[in-house]
Ligand SMILES: NC(=O)C1=CN([C@@H]2O[C@H](COP(=O)(O)OP(=O)(O)OC[C@H]3O[C@@H](n4cnc5c(N)ncnc54)[C@H](OP(=O)(O)O)[C@@H]3O)[C@@H](O)[C@H]2O)C=CC1
């Protein structure tokens with residue numbers, strides 16, 4: 001494969017797909033990585049070092065990742081010039097090598113470029129954003145029983161108000177949209193039509209069903225008890241309300257779910273319960289009754305809010321991992337839940353745990369669970385020993401403050 005400005009490693013092979021649709025992972029896969037803006041420069045090298053150490057320890061040199069740097073964000077502009085924030089090279093490399101990992105990328109507020117993170121998800125059609133949220137022993141938490149939180153969020157990743165279809169107030173485009181809404185559609189409830197900006201919220205049956213299907217498949221494969229559809233369908237009836245209805249429809253039509261207690265909750269033949277809850281109630285119940293929730297299927301913006309809120313319950317976004325996946329093409333882009341935290345950039349200070357645990361998800365995805373467990377165990381031991389980065393240290397009595405790179409080294413030291 002030829003790229004304009006990517007250096008392909010001399011050793012290593014691309015991950016393929018077998019006839020049955022599962023990944024065909026060579027012993028020396030090439031894994032493209034985007035370093036990321038802001039704290040990306042701190043956490044990405046630590047993540048690679050920890051992963052390399054775990055793979056070496058687990059497989060004694062038989063397996064090894066060949067890392068290949070690809071570019072997006074500020075480093076891409078520096079590398080490619082011409083204001084190139086997301087080069088074709090990057091998209092082609094992820095398609096060619098199938099599984100990649102990225103650090104966070106900056107998105108300016110109120111103007112400037114649209115989110116590169118969202119663009120990557122949309123352009124590669126990575127429709128499921130999978131964010132597991134579980135408690136690691138010893139982690140400081142603001143809730144009394146953080147160990148009760150064990151959820152996996154499936155966030156729809158390509159649609160919703162998050163897709164970025166919006167028109168700014170004062171432009172001819174927004175005037176055209178408002179004219180259509182008011183004159184043709186007879187909308188009477190745009191409160192301040194002269195100055196309003198307008199955003200559009202597409203939510204489709206296909207988009208909903210493929211996301212809910214992946215959540216149900218995950219629940220079945222991992223012996224989970226329930227899948228909860230989280231929505232605000234009482235207010236946004238045809239977008240979020242339809243998400244709920246299509247979710248139940250899919251469970252019944254494709255998985256033989258039967259209604260329980262008069263519906264709409266239903267149960268699959270395997271016993272997995274499909275239920276729903278309105279998003280605001282859910283956000284208070286994750287604090288008051290987290291044990292009632294297991295796999296979560298939700299829309300894009302709800303999923304964004306929910307992932308940071310749930311992460312806080314188990315210790316903060318410093319250790320909240322994630323993956324963006326298309327289960328048909330096999331393309332997967334692993335990434336931390338947090339952003340670029342610019343005030344800490346370049347200080348070797350922040351917690352690399354979120355990106356490292358995203359790499360753990362990646363190792364599991366590759367079918368290398370031995371290396372994944374080594375990292376998890378190493379991290380749990382470091383946290384239990386109270387050898388942690390600033391975000392945990394400030395919440396723990398008697399903890400030892402470590403730099404980002406030192407925390408990575410502790411994980412390696414404690415791998416077993
Ligand atoms: N997927 C992506 O690439 C994402 C990108 N972004 C982008 O990142 C930029 C900054 O966003 P912002 O809203 O500040 O959110 P961030 O997630 O970057 O940071 C918010 C706060 O979270 C804490 N935090 C974040 N990462 C870590 C870490 N690794 N270790 C410890 N604490 C951490 C810090 O808290 P404290 O100050 O309390 O120490 C930090 O100030 C924006 O441009 C945004 O669009 C945001 C989210 C995801």
Ligand SMILES: O=C(O)CCC(=O)C(=O)O
Pocket residue numbers: 105106107115116117118304337
């Ligand atoms: O793209 C961004 O800048 C923010 C994305 C985000 O917050 C997320 O995916 O959780």
Ligand SMILES: [Mg+2]
Pocket residue numbers: 304305308337
């Ligand atoms: Mg977010």
